[in-house]
Amino acid sequence: MQLSPLQSRLAASLIASCLVIILYVFLFAPQFAFAADLSQVPSRPGFSGSSYDLDDTADLIDARRPSYESDFSLFDRSIVGRVVDGATPIAVDTPTLGNLTPESTFAYVFEVASVSGRSAQEHATSHELRRSLDGPQGLAAGGGGDEELGSELDVVRRQTASKTLYISVNTCIQPSRISPDQTTIDPPQLTLYVSTSSDNTSPGPENTQGTQKLVFDEGAVMFNTSLDRDIYFSISAPEVSETDFVTTSPYNYEVAVSLTGYYRSYANNAEPNLIWVDSDASSSLLTTLNLTSLPEEVVSTPPYVVFVQNTKNPNINGIRKSYCGLSNWAQIRPLEDGQSQASTGLRQGGVANLTMQEFYVTGLNASANYTGIVALNTSLSLEKRQEGGSGGGMIVYNAITFTTKPNGACTFVFNLTLCTETRYAVPGNLAKFPNGTALAAVYDEYTQAMWANFEKVLQQTPCQAPPTERYSLARDCDDCKQAYKNWLCSVAIPRCEDFSSADESYLHMRNINAPFPNGSFVNEDIRKEFGDKKAFNSSRNVEIDEKIQPGPYKEVLPIFLSIAKFKIWV
Ligand SMILES: *[C@@H]1O[C@H](CO)[C@@H](O)[C@H](O)[C@H]1NC(C)=O
Ligand SMILES: *[C@@H]1O[C@H](CO)[C@@H](O)[C@H](O)[C@H]1NC(C)=O
Ligand SMILES: *[C@@H]1O[C@H](CO)[C@@H](O)[C@H](O)[C@H]1NC(C)=O
Ligand SMILES: *[C@@H]1O[C@H](CO)[C@@H](O)[C@H](O)[C@H]1NC(C)=O
Ligand SMILES: *[C@@H]1O[C@H](CO)[C@@H](O)[C@H](O)[C@H]1NC(C)=O
Ligand SMILES: *[C@@H]1O[C@H](CO)[C@@H](O)[C@H](O)[C@H]1NC(C)=O
Numbered sequence: 001m002q003l004s005p006l007q008s009r010l011a012a013s014l015i016a017s018c019l020v021i022i023l024y025v026f027l028f029a030p031q032f033a034f035a036a037d038l039s040q041v042p043s044r045p046g047f048s049g050s051s052y053d054l055d056d057t058a059d060l061i062d063a064r065r066p067s068y069e070s071d072f073s074l075f076d077r078s079i080v081g082r083v084v085d086g087a088t089p090i091a092v093d094t095p096t097l098g099n100l101t102p103e104s105t106f107a108y109v110f111e112v113a114s115v116s117g118r119s120a121q122e123h124a125t126s127h128e129l130r131r132s133l134d135g136p137q138g139l140a141a142g143g144g145g146d147e148e149l150g151s152e153l154d155v156v157r158r159q160t161a162s163k164t165l166y167i168s169v170n171t172c173i174q175p176s177r178i179s180p181d182q183t184t185i186d187p188p189q190l191t192l193y194v195s196t197s198s199d200n201t202s203p204g205p206e207n208t209q210g211t212q213k214l215v216f217d218e219g220a221v222m223f224n225t226s227l228d229r230d231i232y233f234s235i236s237a238p239e240v241s242e243t244d245f246v247t248t249s250p251y252n253y254e255v256a257v258s259l260t261g262y263y264r265s266y267a268n269n270a271e272p273n274l275i276w277v278d279s280d281a282s283s284s285l286l287t288t289l290n291l292t293s294l295p296e297e298v299v300s301t302p303p304y305v306v307f308v309q310n311t312k313n314p315n316i317n318g319i320r321k322s323y324c325g326l327s328n329w330a331q332i333r334p335l336e337d338g339q340s341q342a343s344t345g346l347r348q349g350g351v352a353n354l355t356m357q358e359f360y361v362t363g364l365n366a367s368a369n370y371t372g373i374v375a376l377n378t379s380l381s382l383e384k385r386q387e388g389g390s391g392g393g394m395i396v397y398n399a400i401t402f403t404t405k406p407n408g409a410c411t412f413v414f415n416l417t418l419c420t421e422t423r424y425a426v427p428g429n430l431a432k433f434p435n436g437t438a439l440a441a442v443y444d445e446y447t448q449a450m451w452a453n454f455e456k457v458l459q460q461t462p463c464q465a466p467p468t469e470r471y472s473l474a475r476d477c478d479d480c481k482q483a484y485k486n487w488l489c490s491v492a493i494p495r496c497e498d499f500s501s502a503d504e505s506y507l508h509m510r511n512i513n514a515p516f517p518n519g520s521f522v523n524e525d526i527r528k529e530f531g532d533k534k535a536f537n538s539s540r541n542v543e544i545d546e547k548i549q550p551g552p553y554k555e556v557l558p559i560f561l562s563i564a565k566f567k568i569w570v
Contacts, residue, residue: 087202087232089114095256095263100190100237102175102247105204107234110165110257112227163227165257167194168264169235170324171219173252175245177314186318187245188238189216190253194223195232204234219322220396222262254324258393261378266321266396274306274374276402277358278424278495280412281366283436284402285423287347288374290354291381299346299355303380306342306359308332311369311401323375323394330373332361349420360414367406373399407517409553410496413440418447419489425496427510427539427550430517439548443493446543450492454484494540495556507554513537516551 087107090096092115098106174187193203197210204211214221225231237251256263267273277285286306291299307330309316319325327333332341342361348354364370378393411428413436426443433439462469463477497507499522512522513531521527530536539545540555 087234090255090257093256093258093263095254097172097252097254098235099250099252100235101250102237102240105193105234105236107202107204107232108255109201110167110227110231110233112230115163115227115259163259164224165227165231165259166262167192167221167223167225167231167233167255167257168262169216169221169253169255170264170322171216171251171253171319172322172324172328173250174219174318174325175240175247175249175251178244178246180314182244183312183314183317185241185244186314188240189219189318190221190251191215191236191238192221192223193234193236194225196225198229201232202234203232205236217321218266219319219325220264220266222265224262227259261393263393264323264396265393267398270398272372272374272398272400273304273376274372274397274400276372276400278412279364279402279404280410280425280428280436281405281407281430282364283360283362283412284364284370284404285412285414286359286361286372286400286402288357290350290352290356291346292355295348295353297355299357301380302344302346302357303377304344304357304374305334305377306332306344306361307373307375308342308361308364309371309373310365311371316371320371320373320399321396323396326373326375326396332363364404366404368404370402370404371399372402373397405498406500408498408500409511409517409550410498411439412436413443413493416440416447416493417444418451418485419443419493422489422493426493427496427544427548427553427555429548429550432548442547446541446547447488447492450488451485454488490558492541492543494544494558496550497554497556499552499554501554506557508557509536510539510553510555511537511545511550512552514549514551522552 087109090108090110100106169190169192171190177183191205192214193205193208194212194214195201195203195210196212200207200210212223214223223233235253235255240247254264271289273288275287275289277287279285288304291303307316307326309331313331315329315331316326319329334340334342341363342359344357344359346355347358348356350356359372361372374397376395376397378395405425407430409427409429410425411430411433412425413428414423416422422443426439428436428439433442458477458481461477494510499509499516501507509526509530512527515521539550544550
């Protein structure tokens with residue numbers, strides 16, 4: 001078709017007009033989007049939390065909260081409305097602290113738009129790549145060299161990959177007790193309200209329509225939801241009894257959202273990941289499970305932190321699953337200057353020669369019960385890193401309880417030179433050896449002397465002889481050395497229990513004629529019956545009675561010792 005000059009001029013100006021309109025639509029699009037938002041509102045006119053900026057809906061303007069002052073019709077609600085609402089925008093991986101007085105609520109909003117750009121795509125991509133690597137379908141598609149199919153699959157996955165938002169909140173401070181003697185009632189827990197409905201932008205105790213209510217568990221809460229729209233959530237403080245607690249002191253919490261996993265989490269019904277090894281009257285050794293599954297694997301930084309609390313002290317009641325709470329309140333915790341009553345280190349050993357982390361806790365009270373809790377820094381954990389866990393996250397594990405011994409003959413020793421597996425309380429004497437270090441040196445010296453004798457004997461054995469001349473093909477000199485070492489360590493360094501501990505078949509009374517540290521003696525009936533028997537009136541080895549001179553104690557018989565050790569290491 002041929003156009004006349006007039007027609008082509010019309011066509012040109014039509015096209016130009018269209019371009020201008022498109023340009024206009026392009027520049028002022030937010031107003032149109034905002035018109036779409038409006039359609040929902042008139043159906044809920046009484047909605048007090050409304051933040052919609054409705055300049056042509058008079059009755060709704062009147063319903064606005066008195067504090068509302070700005071009326072800029074040019075700005076959409078993402079700028080003005082939120083401030084009105086008090087729903088504070090929160091960004092990913094940015095832990096935020098907040099205060100709440102009792103019976104108040106603070107609202108947050110996570111805007112899906114804040115991650116719908118590049119960062120969200122990155123998350124989705126890395127997530128999908130990882131899955132396509134270990135899934136057999138992914139391998140078949142990507143690995144077969146069929147690039148077109150592979151990339152097609154990738155596109156489909158990226159579009160369907162739904163992002164998940166992980167919300168975690170920890171209670172850092174609770175209202176304090178009016179009387180420290182009031183230990184029966186703990187402060188009530190905070191509550192998290194999450195709105196799953198786009199109609200409810202300020203969920204809370206008075207606004208529960210379309211919300212999920214989650215009461216904190218021991219000071220912590222975790223919630224995940226698919227991120228297909230803005231997520232509104234709020235943290236609410238309950239009513240607090242004025243007779244038991246200082247109601248003017250606020251709750252303090254730490255909230256964080258992430259797309260890769262919980263920033264603060266706790267392990268429910270899981271292993272405590274902490275084992276009590278042994279104690280004396282003032283110190284205790286705790287260990288984690290193995291951190292590695294092969295002896296060659298190397299852990300460079302200890303990934304756990306430990307918190308220890310006298311069970312009589314109520315300060316961590318109600319926040320035992322909160323990393324923030326434990327870091328603030330536990331009696332023994334890592335301090336800001338890097339000091340702690342718990343020293344920690346990595347140790348490779350045990351039956352399978354794996355690495356674990358040990359905690360040596362000092363300054364404890366005698367005959368007391370303690371709670372021990374570990375938290376794992378996931379960015380330092382070999383296993384969690386392999387799983388692709390979130391960086392910088394903390395997992396709090398379940399508590400264990402342990403006890404300290406009475407002030408008696410037993411002192412805890414570890415870190416010996418020859419008997420590297422010896423980590424338990426041994427017969428000691430606090431007047432002569434106030435701490436384990438000096439006492440361990442005595443046992444070390446003795447066992448090394450015995451070991452030197454054994455090595456001299458072994459030198460007369462043809463260890464390097466050809467197989468035909470050997471005593472046994474199944475065992476060599478190294479096996480012999482190891483067996484002797486195990487025997488020597490368990491016999492020369494007896495494991496000690498306090499004399500007051502209940503009689504058990506695996507316990508044997510020793511040194512019953514000697515005085516206790518406080519000068520008193522063992523019950524006279526016992527001394528009359530057993531006092532003249534060498535097995536009861538002395539230690540297993542003379543060196544202990546001569547150099548250490550412990551008071552009366554009970555020895556864990558060596559055969560049970562190896563079973564106890566086995567229990568610890570398996
Ligand atoms: C997400 O929440 C659901 C229940 O709401 C739960 O079953 C699931 O384990 C959670 N996912 C994670 C990774 O915690
Ligand atoms: C501990 O070691 C065992 C093998 O002895 C292994 O199966 C297990 O996965 C290890 N645990 C951890 C947490 O690495
Ligand atoms: C030891 O006991 C005292 C007095 O009962 C107490 O104040 C202190 O907190 C206790 N310390 C530990 C570490 O248990
Ligand atoms: C163990 O002993 C070595 C030296 O024998 C010492 O350097 C190290 O600090 C000790 N470890 C602990 C935890 O006491
Ligand atoms: C252990 O006791 C000895 C004295 O016997 C003392 O010199 C040393 O400083 C003490 N070590 C610790 C860690 O308390
Ligand atoms: C002395 O210590 C022993 C053992 O610890 C205990 O049974 C006894 O009651 C104590 N005697 C006094 C007078 O404190």
